[in-house]
Amino acid sequence: MAADNETPEPHQGFLARLSAAETIVLAIIALIALAGLLLIGKGFYMKAKAEVSQVLLKRTFEAQLHGNPDGKPWPWADFQTAAEISAPRINRSAIVLEGASGEALAFGPAWLTTTPLPGNEGTSVIAAHRDTHFRWLKDVNPGDLLVLTRKDGRRFLFRAGESRVARWDESGINASASGHHLALATCWPFDAIEQGPMRYIVDAELIGEQRPVPLTTGSISK
Amino acid sequence: MFLDDEIASTKTRQNEARWGMYLALAALAACILMFIGLMTQASAQTPDAKPQQMAGYVRPNDMGTGALLFPSKEPGYFVEAPRLATDVQIDVNGPIMRTRVTQRFENPSKGWVEGTYVFPLPEDSAVDTLRMQIGDRFIEGQIKPRQAAREIYEQAKAEGKKAALLEQQRPNIFTNQVANIGPGETVVVQIEYQSAVRQSNGLYSLRFPMVVAPRYNPQPIVQTVDLDSRTGYAVSDPVPDREKIGAPVLDPKANAKINPVTLTVNLKAGFPLGDVKSAYHAVDIANLDDLSRRVTLKGDSVPADRDFELTWKAIEGKSPYAGLFRETIGGKTYLLSFVTPPAAAEANAKPVKREVVFVIDNSGSMAGPSMEQAKESLALAISRLKLEDRFNVIRFDDTMSVHFPELVEATPDKREDAIAYVRGLTADGGTEMLPALEAALRTQGPVQAGALRQVVFLTDGAIGNETQLFEEIQKNRGDARVFTVGIGSTPNSHFMTKAAEYGRGTFTLIGSxxxxxxxxxxxxxKLESPAMTDIAASFEGASAGDITPNPMPDLYRGEPVVLTAELDGTQPQGKLQILGKAGDQPWRVEMDIAKASAGQGIAKLWARRKIDDLEASASTIADPATLDKRIETVALAHHLVSRVTSLVAVDATPSRPASENLSETKLPLNLPAGWDFGKVFGEEPAGNAPGKVDERDAALESRTKLAMVTADRMLAAPTARAAGLLAEANNQVALPQTATEADRQILIGLMLLAFALLAGTTFVFWRAPIAAVVNAGVRRRGR
Structure with a gap:
């Protein structure tokens, strides 16, 4: 494994010919390599978890729309799905979970339960990780259509507005503002590797509700 | 060593080796430097992410005493309005006390504002009265269902009227929003509430929150923000141990001058009084007669950064062990009864051996600060165990594990072992509580003779199968007591309160x-004191009454049984019977209802407790709307503020003739009957001793200074309407952290690999020369 990288077995008995000190040095090097591999593995595991859980969540959400409200994406899941959000122009979508507590954000975007349900009066907020589910948020342009399907089957169309950058505690989002708004938030800058205080926010305004629920995105019916 | 010959053969090779060595070292140093750079950058970033507490700016959840807050220019922060005067009057009547707090504030700015008055109260207080004077308007609050009250308030606000709305945020935190305070206007707020006197070990006590908010606190205070969707404020319980704040608050001496507090306690204990003491404040105590005292804060006393606490005792041998009081309201009789179990019953229940099973939730929903709190709490609990106790630790997510195969003696090394185990836990996975609960209740072996079995559950309660869990507790608790500890900013209190109730333990909430x-x-x-258990109250020969609390909780050392009841009719007959068990010894008390003496405010106390009972029964009532309706009925009938009812006041009758021009008179002349604002007004310095004048001037000066500073920081609006909009804009949503560590970990991992590769290659190619250098060094030292 790790040690193979550095000790390509040039001649037989290579290890046997090492002195004690050299063995220790080699072991340390091997350990460092192993730690590196573990970290890489963990990082990719997080990303894989985010992807796989979305696939499972999508399946559960479909079932929920078809009248099976108790379905769980996996037996030990301890959260609820809330909605599905999609951006048809760039062909992206994600299942939104209820509440951003604990680990929920690792599995999908989360609707902050302190804000109104998307589509209701007020400004509701959906947040997700910039390096997984909301990686595509930077591609959402002003004027883009955002489609949000709630668990109760109602489907709302939002028009994305300008995006902006703000500190996490100075978001300028007022949950009880008048009108029907949706704010999508993720961390900023997108390519940073550390966690930071800045957030990238896309404000969107409700433009209408799509009545029946055919499972395709059709034209706007106002 | 076999390399030695090679070294000896040539000197030039040794030179080469040295160069190689330097090269390898340089590569190593470069790698280490890169790592250090990466780490420091990361840690330099973190403090940034925390909210900064700015001098002079506060947040609603920082308030330790009643305060009027105005939106500030700094989004999300508030400034405290200069508090000109505070008057507190507490009337203690037997076991009940009524507190009236009157505070005068000023809007020092040149614009219109919407202020928020935040005040913490004791947990069991029943708030029923709100009166305000804003400028020249008097308004009195009416009780309304919460939603209706808010609509009335919003409408009045939009119309530019003066209005106030008092809402309950938590059982012990209330906010009062005041709309349309004009430039330079003075606001007087008066609230009244009812609560029960606390009794323990024959000692009676009352507490009034008086902590000066940490206004000049340079330390960043990090709090879990739990936003209320309706108001947008994050309001949390005040920090209980004030000493810990340790912040340089306003110098109390200076503060007293700009913020005078007067406090009067009219103490009518109902029994011959012995010691009356105030723990943290200097007081004057006037003896009125054997049964009553008047306690006032000393003139030069300053509001310390402690709550005001008054304790009193009966004279030796005259301490009442039981009492029964009644009040008749609306054709119904309300009873208040307290009984202290005899000391004999307690004496034979000495501190016993305990068998404690700790259950800790390490599921994914606990990730972050919750897990840290849980770990810290549990480590603390384990370290408090005594040698004769036995214990075990169970952790669960969607899997579970039991740390010791069975209950073990709490020897120091076992405790250390368990604490290390707990500290190593990480939050991950789902929540499957049932197996852990079963393990805690069923598989820990029989309870040893004379031991007390306790199960302590630390969780945020994020579970779906509540009923199943309740059943498990009811069926299998045996002699065990289940104590729940709620962790995090929003634990599932309903579940935990109820679980503790079924398990005959208590629920402890840890918010931060x-x-x-x-x-x-x-x-x-509580865990360490023996308990009086299985307490039940009933009426004999009287029409069945509604008794609260229901069911009765266990008692801990020195605590009395305190119960309130509602009975039909104005002249009920019969007997009140209380049964209980101290260890194995049964205990029983009977009281004749007809002999009860008259008391006041009992109905309100009963209503408040009834609401608590209803809230706790949430899980058994399927429809939340039904529960809300029931609470609303009780609260409206007794004029109480609750989760579903609020007090709203809109520009009531201007209490002066319209012809009189009021804007010029600063002080109100004719207060409506029953209104007593006098104490916070009229403190003209005339007739004072000459020596005191300087002090007053100084006070005035610092007050003006403070007012200017506040005005400077306030976000005032030119019109009343704009003030409302500004206040709205201040209700911001805080966004969660939305970056994973995945990218960083992958990057660090790659760098580690690269480093290992580099080091490995160096090693393979330069093995001989490096060894030569090392050996040479060794040999030189050897000589």
């Missing part, structure tokens, strides 16, 4: 890290 020590301390005291 700073509360861990104090709250767990309270819990330990």
């Amino acid at each position: 890290e700073s509360e861990v020590a104090a709250r767990m301390g309270e819990l330990f005291t």
Whole structure:
């Protein structure tokens, strides 16, 4: 494994010919390599978890729309799905979970339960990780259509507005503002590797509700 | 060594080796430097992410005493309105006390504002009255269902009228929003509430929150923000151990001058009084007669950064062990009864051996600060165990594991072992509580003779199968007591209160890290004292009444049984019977209802407790709307503020003739009957001793200074309407952290690999020369 990288077995008995000190040095090097591999593995595991859980969540959400409200994406899941959000122009979508507590954000975007349900009066907020589910948020342009399907089957169309950058505690989002708004938030800058205080926010305004629920995105019916 | 010959053969090779060595070292140094750079950058970033507490700016959840807050220019922060005067009057009548707090504030700015008056109160207080004077308007609050009250308030606000709305945020935190305060206007707020006197070990006590908010606190205070969707404020319980704040607050001496507090306690204990003491404040105590005292804060006394606490005792041998009081309202009789179990019953229940099973939730929903709090709490609990106790630790997510195969003696090394185990836990996975509960209740072997079995559950309660869990507790608790500890900013209180009730234990809520020590301390005291159990109350020969609390909780050392009841009719007959068990010894008390003496405010106390009972029964009522309706009915009938009812006041009758021009008179002349604002007004310096004048001037000066500073920081609006909009804009949503560590970990991992590769290659190619250098060094030293 790790040690193979550095000790390509040039001649037989290579290890046997090492002195004690050299063995220790080699072991340390091997350990460092192993730690590196573990970290890489963990990082990719997080990303894989985010992807796989979305696939499972999508399946559960479909079932929920078809009248099976108790379905769980996996037996030990301890959260609820809330909605599905999609951006048809760039062909992206994600299942939104209820509440951003604990680990929920690792599995999908989360609707902050302190804000109104998307589509209701007020400004509701959906947040997700910039390096997984909301990686595509930077591609959402002003004027883009955002489609949000709630668990109760109602489907709302939002028009994305300008995006902006703000500190996490100075978001300028007022949950009880008048009108029907949706704010999508993720961390900023997108390519940073550390966690930071800045957030990238896309404000969107409700433009209408799509009545029946055919499972395709059709034209706007106002 | 076999390399030695090679070294000896040539000197030039040794030189080469040295160069190689330097090269390898340089590569190593470069790698280390890169790592250090990466780490420091990361840590330099973190403090940035925390909210900064700015001098002079506060947040609603920082308030330790009643305060009027105005939106500030700094989004999300508030400034405290200069508090000109505070008057507190507490009337103690037997076991009941009524508190009236009157405070005068000023809007120092040149614009219109919407202020928020935040005040913490004791947990069991029943708030029923709100009166305000804003400028020249008097308004009195009416009780309304919460939603209706808010609509009335919003409408009045939009119309530019003066209005106030008093809402309950938590059972012990209330906010009062005041709309349309004009430039330079003075606001007088008066609230009244009812609560029960606390009794323990024959000692009676009352507490009034008086902590000066940490206004000049340079330390960043990090709090879990739990936003209320309706108001947008994050309001949390005040920190219980004030000493810990340790912040340089306003110098109390200076503060007293700009913020005078007067406090009067009219103490009518109902029994011959012995010692009356104030723990933290200097007081004057006037003896009125054997049964009553008047307690006032000393003139030059300053509001310390402590709550005001008054304790009193009966004279030796005259301490009442039981009491029964009644009040008749609306054709119904309300009873208040307290009984202290005889000391004999307690004496034979000495501190016993305990068998404690700790259950800790390490599921994914606990990730972050919750897990840290849980770990810290549990470590503290384990370290408090005594040698004769036995214990075990169970952790669960969607899997579970039991740390020791069976209950073990709490020897120091076993405790260390368990604490290390707990500290190593990480939050991950789902929540499957049932297996852990089963393990805690069923598989820990029989309870040893004379031992007390306790199960302590630390969780945020994020579960779906509540009913199943309740059943498990009811069926299998045996002699065990289940204590729940709620962790995090929004634990599932309903579940935990109910679980503790079924398990005949208590529920402890830990909202933030700073509360861990104090709250767990309270819990330990309960865990370590023996209890009076199986308490039940009933009426004999009287029409069945509605008794609260229901069911009766266990009692801990020195606590009395305190119950309130509602009975039909104005002249009920019969007997009140209370049964209980101290260890194995049964205990029973009977009281004749007809002999009860008259009391006041009992109905309100009963209503408040009834609401608590209803809230706790949430899980058994399927439809939340039904529960809300029931609470609303009780609260409206007794004029109480609750989760579903609020007090709203809109520009009531201007209490002066319209012809009179009021804007010029600063002080109100004719207050409506029953209104007593006098104490916070009229403090003209005339007739004072000459020596005091300087002091007053100084006070005035610092007050003006403070007012200017406040005005400077306030976000005032030119019109009343704009003030409302500004206040709205201040209600911001805080966004969660939305970056994973995945990218960083992958990057660090790659760098580690690269480093290993580099080092490995160097090693393979330069093995011989490096060894030569090392050996040479060794040999030189050897000589």
